Amino acid sequence: MSAKQSMIAMLHQLLKEMELVYSTGSGYYTCVPFAKRFNKLLGQAGAVLGADNTMLSTFEPLPETDPKDPADKSKVLLEVRVEAGQLIALLESDTREDTP
Numbered sequence: 680m681s682a683k684q685s686m687i688a689m690l691h692q693l694l695k696e697m698e699l700v701y702s703t704g705s706g707y708y709t710c711v712p713f714a715k716r717f718n719k720l721l722g723q724a725g726a727v728l729g730a731d732n733t734m735l736s737t738f739e740p741l742p743e744t745d746p747k748d749p750a751d752k753s754k755v756l757l758e759v760r761v762e763a764g765q766l767i768a769l770l771e772s773d774t775r776e777d778t779p
Contacts, residue, residue, distance in 0.1 A: 682727045683774045686720055690767045693717065697756055710755040714741040717759050717766075724766060734769055738762065 680688075693716055700708045718740045728735050741759060746752055 681774070682723075683770050686723060686727060687767055687770050687774070689720060690717075690763050690770075693720070694760060694763055697760065701753075701756055708752065709745045710752055710759070711743050711745045713756065713759045714743045717741055717763055718743065721762075721766065724770065728769070728773055732773075738766065 693713065697713050700713075721738055721740060724738075725732075725735060741755075741762065744755070746755065
C-alpha cells in the first residue's frame, strides 16, 4: 500500500472515530485528539505530495483547542470533517494521476 493510500485510510478512520465520539453526546468529548491527528496527517501530506503541490497550500493546520460549549465543539468537529474530506479528495485525485 502506498503512503497516499495509507493516509486516505487513516483519514477515513479518523472520520469514523469522530462520528462514534460525536454520537455519544456533544458535551462529553474533547476535540483536541481529532485536530492533532488531522494536523499530523496534513504535515505528512506535504511530504507525500511534495512541497510544490499548489493545492496543498489551501490547507492550514487546525487550532488544537477544546471549547467548553457543546455547540462550539460541534463546530470544531465540523471543521475537522470538512478539511479531512478535502484532504482525502486531494490525495485520491493525486493517486489517480499516479495510475498508468
